[in-house]
Amino acid sequence: MSGPVTIRDVARAAEVSPATVSRTFLRPEKVDPATRERILDAAARLDYRPNRAAQSLITGLTGNIGIVVPDLANPFFPSVVKGIQGRAEELGYSALLVDTDEDLKRESELVAALSRQVDGLVLCSARMADEDLVALREQRPLVLINRQVPGVAAVTFDNEGGIAQEVVHLKALGHRRIGYVAGPSTSYSSRVRQAAATAELAREGLVEVPIGSFAPSFDGGRSAAEKVLLADVTAVMVYNDVMALGLVNQLTRYGISVPNDISVVGYDDIEFASMSNPPLTTVRIPREHAGALAMSYLHALMGSSGPAPEPPARLPTKLVFRGTSVRAPSAPPAGD
C-alpha cells in the first residue's frame, strides 16, 4: 500500500491540498510560513521525493544535461568530463554521458537522440560540421568545448598563445630549425595549432619543418620518428602529449637522446606528461576548469530568465618547462 510517497500523501498528512504542497517546493514564499513548516515537516517525515517524470511531463524539463566526448579513453577527456559533471552536480543537474568512439556518423545520431533527453548539451571537441552544430543550437542550449563555431557558445583554449610560448621557449634555447608534428587534419584543434605554429615560427624568424600528420596516439607519435630524424631539426613541436611521448619513445630506440640531441615539446599537459622519463615539456591547458566553466555557462543559457550570460571564455594556456627541452646542441654558448 505504501509505494512511492506522492504529493497527495504529503498533502493529506499536512492537511492541505496537493497544490499547496507543490507551491511549497517551487515558490515557498507564496505559502504561509506556518503551513509551509507543517508541509516541509510532513514531507521530511514521509521522505517524500518529487517524481521527476511527472515534473518533466508538465514542465518539459528533465534536470539532465548531456555530455558528449569522442573517446573517453583519450586522456584529454576524463578531466573535462569531471569538470562538467562536478559543476552540474552543484547546479542540481544530472549528467548523461555519451562516447562517440570518434565516429562522426555515430556522433550525429547520438547527439540527436541525446538532445531530446536533456535540457542542454556540452560537446567536447565535437567533430560534427559547423552547420549541424548551429542547427543543434536552435533546439537546445549548447556549449562547445575546444571547438569554435560562429554563433555557438564555446569554451576554448588560447592555442595561439600556447604555441607562441612554445616557439619563444625553443627560440630562447637556441633552436632554429623546428619540426612540427601535426595531428589528424580532421581535428579542429590540430588545424588551429598547426596554423598557429606556422604563423609564430615565421614571426620569430625560425624555420618550420613540417613533419606530417599522424594519428593522435602513442603509435602515431612513434611513426613520426623516422621523418623527424630525416628532417635535420634540433627541436620538434608535437600536436599533443600522447604523440610526443610516442615520439620520444621511438627516438630513444633509434639511439637519439631526448633532449640532448633533439628537444620535444608536447601539448595538453596530461597527467602522465610529468610522470614520464624524462618529464615532458608541454603546454598546460585547464581541462577540468574548462568543463566546469562550460557547465556554468550552459546553466546560464538554460536559465529561463536571468540576464544575458557573459560571453564564452577563452582560457589561458601555459608552457610547462620540464625535461624534454634543452639548449640546442649546435647553438652558440649562452650570452650571444
Next chain:
Amino acid sequence: MSGPVTIRDVARAAEVSPATVSRTFLRPEKVDPATRERILDAAARLDYRPNRAAQSLITGLTGNIGIVVPDLANPFFPSVVKGIQGRAEELGYSALLVDTDEDLKRESELVAALSRQVDGLVLCSARMADEDLVALREQRPLVLINRQVPGVAAVTFDNEGGIAQEVVHLKALGHRRIGYVAGPSTSYSSRVRQAAATAELAREGLVEVPIGSFAPSFDGGRSAAEKVLLADVTAVMVYNDVMALGLVNQLTRYGISVPNDISVVGYDDIEFASMSNPPLTTVRIPREHAGALAMSYLHALMGSSGPAPEPPARLPTKLVFRGTSVRAPSAPPAGD
C-alpha cells in the same frame, strides 16, 4: 501550433486511435501489418518521438542507468565507464555518470539521489559499506565492479590469479626477497591483493617484505622508494601501475636502476604502463570488458521477465612481461 508531435497527431494522420499507435511501437506483432505500416509511415513522416517523461510516468521506468566512479581522473576508470556506456547504448539505455571524488559521504548521498533516477546502477570500486550496498540492492537492480559483497551481483577480477602470476614470474627470475607496496587499506582491492600476495609468496616459499601502505598515486609510489631501498629486496610488487610508475621514477632518482638493481611489477596495465620507459611489467585486467559485462548483467537483472541471469563473472587477469622485471642480480646463473 506544431510543438512536439504527439501520439495523437500520429493517430490522426494514420486514422487510428492513439492506443494503436502505442501498440505499434511496444508490441508490433499485436497490430495488423497493414495498419502498422500506415502508422509507422505517418510516424516517420511526422518525425514522431515518444515522450520519455510520459512513458516514464506510467511505466515507472526511465531508460537510464547510473554509473558511479570514485574518480574519473584515475586512469583505471575511464575504460570501465566506456565499456559500461557502450553496452548501455547498444541495449537502448542512456548512462548517467557520477564522480564521487573518493568521498565516502558524497558517495552515499549521490548514489541515493541517483538511484531514484535510473532503472539500475553500476558501481565501480564502491567504497560504501557492505550493508549499504545490500540495502541499495533491495531498491534497484545493482551490479558492482571490482568489489565483492555477499548477495550483490558483481563483476570482479581474478586478483589471486594475477598476484600468483606475479609471484611465479619473480620466482622464476630468481628473486627471493620480495617487497610488497600496498595501496590504502580502505580500498577493497588493495586488501584483496595484499592478502593474495602474502599467501602466494608464502606458498612459493619466498620472503615477503611488507613496505607499507601508500596513497594510490604517482607520489604515493614515490614516497615508497626510501622504504624499498631499506628493505634489501631485489623485486617489488606494487598495488597498482600509477604507484609503480612513481616508485620507478623515484628509485631512478636515487641512482637505482630498474630493472637491473630492482625489479618492479605493477597492476592494472593502464595505457601508460606500456608507454613508460622502461615499459612496466604488470598484470592486465580487462577493464572495458568488465564494464560491458556488468552492463549486460544489469540488463538481465532489470529485465522484468527473462530467465535467471547467469552468475556474475570473475574475469581473468594476465601478467604482461615487459621491461621493469629481469633476473635477480644475486641469482645464480640460469640452469640451476
Next chain:
DNA sequence: CTGTTAGCGCATTCAT
C-alpha cells in the same frame, strides 16, 4: 485486431 476509458504524479490556471 482496434477503440474507449482511465489515470500515472505533478504544476498550473482560476476561483475562493
Next chain:
DNA sequence: ATGAATGCGCTAACAG
C-alpha cells in the same frame, strides 16, 4: 493564502 479542477503524453486494462 489556499483549494478544486484540468491536462501534460502516454500505456494498460477492458470492451467490442
